[in-house]
Amino acid sequence: MSLKRVTLLKDKIVDFNTYPFSLPLIQRLDQLHFDHPVTFFVGENGSGKSTLLEGIAYQCGFHTAGGSRNNSYEVDQAESALGDYLRLSWLPKLTNGFFLRAESFYQFASHIDDVDSIKNYGGKSLHHQSHGESFLTLFTQKFTHAREKSIYLLDEPEAALSPARQLSLMRIIKDLSPRSQFIIATHSPILLGYPDAEIISFDQDRLEPIHYQDTDHYQITRRFLENPKRMLDELFSDDD
Template identity: 65%
Template sequence: MFLKKVTLLKEKIPIFNDYPFSIPSIASLNEMKLESNVTFFVGENGSGKSTLLEAIADKCGFNTAGGGRNNSYDVYETNSELSEYIRLSWMPKITNGFFLRSESFYHFATHIDKVDDNGFKDYGGKSLLKQSHGESFMSLFINRFNGEAIYLLDEPEAALSPARQLALLKVIHDLETQGDAQFIIATHSPILLGYPEAEIYSFDHGQIAKIDYEDTDHYSITKYFLENRKRFLYELFKEE
């Protein structure tokens, strides 16, 4: 592991009523210790997991619209409002890595199309814009992810089928078991969350706290639905 701890610098915060400190989980953060090569952020939409992940990416010097330190392009409203209020503790500090932001991946792919002069070697030899959404994600993971690096992924499952999510787990396993890579992933996927020995931080209930895989809503709701589909849908659709 490289990134060991994320600390919220509360003494620098002028007011807690404004975004992003109006998000309960962010306001309650003191420090988060990272003790696994693979860490997941989970929580409902708006719970703050992507906000913190984006701030970490900004602090790493990655493009907050998606990319690494050398991917310079502009996308409207991608600056992190939290990054100046957090401190990252490293051992050792690294500068190599990538921030995947699913919602703005098209802008990253367009940027690569404009600047790549190496035959898209880092992306499977083909323009990301000429691959399907899922194929382009996997081309990035397989070809660009390597070496000592930290990878920050915001909902990578957005473009991936269940089979491709399993393929991503294999990529993560191959990189982190070599001791060369660290992953922090914000996700809603019960498949990705099943990665062995990963840490899971929940952003629900107004705080950030470690949680076991089986205690996540993602696992329990999916399991109940698969085992009780007809009853689940009956209860969901019945009139009051």
């Protein structure tokens, strides 16, 4: 791995009662080690996985609303509140890569149009493609054509992808992982099934690895698919 470790500089934090330092993540994190080419962050909404991923992107020099070191554009609240409190340990350090943030991808696509850079994305505006198509264009055109070793930080990439296209993304990750590193925050039980990846749970007392079959995402999805009627009956039942 190139990114070996993330350290939270707790001695720099003045007020643990303000966001994001009030997140359970801050209490659980001292150091996080990366030992696999593909690492997933998994946890409930508000657990801090996207906040940490954004902080890593900030320390990598990537635009925190989405992009690489070469992208510069104005987006409200694009600064990472956690980034200055993280230290990244590399061997070797990578300067090439990309941060995908699903919720602000529209602004990134507008930026690409503004700087007339669509030639790097298949020659077609990302706005002139469906949401899922534009995501895949990014993966297939920008990622697979990279000539240098890279680190890719993906925040909920499944947001615009059908199950079939999530499988396509897994194939892209497989093709790139020998020379690239991926850290992905996701809720997708499909993506979490990527072989030999490390899954870090943000829902435990500590940030620690968890087996795929032990994640809530796998357990709940499996229970639903095996017996949807039973789960829906339980969900919709009126308690006396």
